[in-house]
Amino acid sequence: MTASDALWWDARLGPKHASMAARADRFWSWSVLLPLCHLVQRAKRRYCRPLVIWARTDEGRFLRSGMSVLIEGYPYLEVEHPGGSHFVWFMSAADAGVLATQFGMSHPPALGRVLLDNAIVLSQNAGLAGRIGLHAAAAGGDALLVVYDRCGLTRLPATAALPLSVRWPNDGRFFYADELVAEALAATLDASR
Amino acid sequence: MYMLGSVSFMSKFMMLDAKAPATLGAVVEAVTRLSTLGEAKILELVSAGKIAELFPFKPAGDQPIPPDTMAEDELVEASALPLNRKQRDALIQSSLPVTSRKKHRLVSKG
Numbered sequence: 465m466t467a468s469d470a471l472w473w474d475a476r477l478g479p480k481h482a483s484m485a486a487r488a489d490r491f492w493s494w495s496v497l498l499p500l501c502h503l504v505q506r507a508k509r510r511y512c513r514p515l516v517i518w519a520r521t522d523e524g525r526f527l528r529s530g531m532s533v534l535i536e537g538y539p540y541l542e543v544e545h546p547g548g549s550h551f552v553w554f555m556s557a558a559d560a561g562v563l564a565t566q567f568g569m570s571h572p573p574a575l576g577r578v579l580l581d582n583a584i585v586l587s588q589n590a591g592l593a594g595r596i597g598l599h600a601a602a603a604g605g606d607a608l609l610v611v612y613d614r615c616g617l618t619r620l621p622a623t624a625a626l627p628l629s630v631r632w633p634n635d636g637r638f639f640y641a642d643e644l645v646a647e648a649l650a651a652t653l654d655a656s657r
Numbered sequence: 658m659y660m661l662g663s664v665s666f667m668s669k670f671m672m673l674d675a676k677a678p679a680t681l682g683a684v685v686e687a688v689t690r691l692s693t694l695g696e697a698k699i700l701e702l703v704s705a706g707k708i709a710e711l712f713p714f715k716p717a718g719d720q721p722i723p724p725d726t727m728a729e730d731e732l733v734e735a736s737a738l739p740l741n742r743k744q745r746d747a748l749i750q751s752s753l754p755v756t757s758r759k760k761h762r763l764v765s766k767g
Contacts, residue, residue, distance in 0.1 A: 467752055467753055469723075475722045476725065489704070491703065491706035492704070496715055500708075502666075502749045503667065504688060507691075511740075513740075526727050554703070586739075589739065599697040601704040629695075631694065
């Protein structure tokens with residue numbers, strides 16, 4: 465993801481998403497988020513991997529349809545198994561209706577699954593066994609919890625302790641994938657690689 | 658705390674209200690403050706539309722909006738492997754728009 469991708473998303477999809485009250489990302493400005501994420505994580509001696517998902521339109525050209533910022537080498541959320549993971553910090557999938565009606569993409573892919581697959585594969589290739597974690601923004605309400613549950617992630621019990629460096633109380637909105645879950649999720653998309 | 662490249666990077670922001678260049682000190686201070694927060698807290702602030710209260714800046718730049726679509730052979734696939742330091746630095750630099758180069762007055766040729 466470059467500044468151009470962020471600018472495009474903010475200009476072309478941002479205003480449409482902003483009017484959808486149920487979307488957790490309705491106030492996100494990727495043009496600000498992208499450099500901000502890099503700076504904050506460099507201050508913590510970590511690196512971000514911002515990614516763009518391009519999907520094919522009906523005319524055969526490619527359109528930006530998903531954006532994410534991953535944090536490499538983040539503490540794994542299951543404190544009983546300390547180690548590293550990739551943390552999906554920000555993740556946004558374009559609204560399927562907008563893609564269909566305004567950008568000529570009749571059959572958008574399951575973008576949530578693809579965005580999570582990116583994180584799993586990068587984690588595997590970084591030697592972190594596919595372990596990932598994320599926090600479902602409260603602005604997404606219960607619907608966002610359902611999305612991550614349907615994607616196959618495991619919800620961290622609200623009573624579970626968190627790694628100290630997470631610096632946020634466990635509000636019951638953390639999800640993760642351990643090695644087995646990650647491998648199973650990745651395997652389901654192997655045919656399309 | 659920051660590398661030299663990050664300092665240069667942080668000087669490329671505009672203040673939101675004044676629409677004037679942000680001072681390096683102000684950006685460093687805001688980033689330092691944000692870095693004391695957890696990622697979930699920052700996610701919540703951004704999602705509530707409140708990040709400007711802690712980071713009242715936007716990147717400076719004047720890039721046009723790119724076209725909606727691209728052909729397959731125009732796309733560059735991201736590496737699925739860990740990046741080296743040079744690749745990471747390039748990724749960070751590419752997160753800010755290119756600013757117009759300042760024009761310098763030429764010397765008179767009398």
